[in-house]
Amino acid sequence: MRAVCTLLGVAFLLTAAPPHRVTAQDYRAQALRILKTTPLIDGHNDIPDAIRARGGLDSVDFARLQPHLMSDIPKLRAGGVGAQFWAAYVPVTTIDSGPHPAVYALEQIDLIKRLCAKYPRDLAMAYRAADVERNFKAGKISCLIGIEGGHAIENSVGALRMFAALGVRYITLTHWRSLSWATASTDTAQRGLSALGRDVVREMNRVGIVVDLSHVNDATMSDALHATRAPVMFSHSSARALTGHARDVPDSILKLVPGNGGIVMVNFNPGFVSEAVRLYEDSMESRARALRAAGAAATSVAESTKAWVARAPKATLGQVADHIEHIRAVAGVDHVGLGSDFDGITEVPVGLEDVSKFPDLIAELLRRGWSEQDVSKVAGLNALRVLRVTEQVAPGK
Numbered sequence: 001m002r003a004v005c006t007l008l009g010v011a012f013l014l015t016a017a018p019p020h021r022v023t024a025q026d027y028r029a030q031a032l033r034i035l036k037t038t039p040l041i042d043g044h045n046d047i048p049d050a051i052r053a054r055g056g057l058d059s060v061d062f063a064r065l066q067p068h069l070m071s072d073i074p075k076l077r078a079g080g081v082g083a084q085f086w087a088a089y090v091p092v093t094t095i096d097s098g099p100h101p102a103v104y105a106l107e108q109i110d111l112i113k114r115l116c117a118k119y120p121r122d123l124a125m126a127y128r129a130a131d132v133e134r135n136f137k138a139g140k141i142s143c144l145i146g147i148e149g150g151h152a153i154e155n156s157v158g159a160l161r162m163f164a165a166l167g168v169r170y171i172t173l174t175h176w177r178s179l180s181w182a183t184a185s186t187d188t189a190q191r192g193l194s195a196l197g198r199d200v201v202r203e204m205n206r207v208g209i210v211v212d213l214s215h216v217n218d219a220t221m222s223d224a225l226h227a228t229r230a231p232v233m234f235s236h237s238s239a240r241a242l243t244g245h246a247r248d249v250p251d252s253i254l255k256l257v258p259g260n261g262g263i264v265m266v267n268f269n270p271g272f273v274s275e276a277v278r279l280y281e282d283s284m285e286s287r288a289r290a291l292r293a294a295g296a297a298a299t300s301v302a303e304s305t306k307a308w309v310a311r312a313p314k315a316t317l318g319q320v321a322d323h324i325e326h327i328r329a330v331a332g333v334d335h336v337g338l339g340s341d342f343d344g345i346t347e348v349p350v351g352l353e354d355v356s357k358f359p360d361l362i363a364e365l366l367r368r369g370w371s372e373q374d375v376s377k378v379a380g381l382n383a384l385r386v387l388r389v390t391e392q393v394a395p396g397k
């Protein structure tokens with residue numbers, strides 16, 4: 001009798017047990033497992049200029065947690081990062097005064113190489129796709145160099161070739177200001193690439209530097225896509241169909257990317273991924289302009305701005321995933337990647353606060369039903385392909 005009762009009890013427990021639900025932790029564990037075999041490659045991180053602003057390499061212990069930075073080695077490790085394009089960012093103000101843009105770029109490249117050399121247990125330079133794979137197998141995070149701002153070449157294809165020789169793997173054609181040969185997304189001018197701009201693109205193809213179309217206007221995106229013989233990259237841009245920011249990529253351009261073989265690496269900047277945040281930021285700018293026009297002191301404008309920022313709506317990790325899914329829908333899963341812009345952005349989406357949070361984004365895609373193969377493409381395989389094809393196309397390397 002007792003045995004029967006026990007059997008009945010077991011049967012009851014078996015039938016009453018809820019079906020196994022895959023929990024958030026399960027998806028996160030799966031994401032971390034994937035990132036152990038696939039290098040996660042982020043398209044854009046501004047730590048070089050953040051370190052420069054803090055007084056240089058000796059002022060920041062990158063091997064320890066840096067609470068005021070979005071990136072450091074412990075957070076990169078927690079985030080399963082396999083390779084990082086560090087931005088050799090050159091302010092457009094250098095066009096007018098201060099160090100020459102080319103010198104500023106050289107100093108940023110120098111800082112990236114010294115950063116990488118200072119922490120050899122964790123970091124290693126990478127100049128080719130094979131370097132990324134080799135470093136990954138050795139348990140090291142690859143450091144790749146991308147120059148942000150074509151003004152760095154100072155209209156010289158000779159300087160461009162020397163940047164290639166130093167190991168630069170992409171150049172963002174413009175930053176916020178247009179050049180004579182390429183037009184910025186923030187400019188009202190409609191022109192695209194000039195004849196020199198097309199020469200620059202072809203020379204980049206020849207020496208194996210990826211043409212980065214983040215920051216340029218739609219005409220320049222289109223002209224570059226037609227001029228290039230190698231895949232392009234949008235190192236840190238999201239989808240304009242979801243957030244109407246000029247820095248994002250319109251569907252008309254997304255449709256051209258598969259034919260080119262390139263990649264759009266989604267930016268996490270709240271104003272680029274949330275339409276509510278974008279509209280709020282626009283309204284903040286016009287309110288600040290109105291205050292200045294009414295003669296308000298700079299300090300009171302700054303104080304009002306601080307209060308507005310505190311009340312701003314928040315972007316979310318889910319919205320970043322929405323951008324990834326939109327680009328997948330329009331351009332295909334082979335043409336989407338990650339380009340966080342960490343340490344270059346001041347606000348972050350909820351859930352994507354720093355480089356340690358990449359696995360949460362991968363987990364969100366898995367939760368939405370993505371296959372392991374497809375999340376691996378977004379995490380790093382697509383970016384690796386762009387690097388590899390660029391190397392194959394380049395006869396000058």
Ligand SMILES: [Zn+2]
Pocket residue numbers: 148215236344
């Ligand atoms: Zn940027």
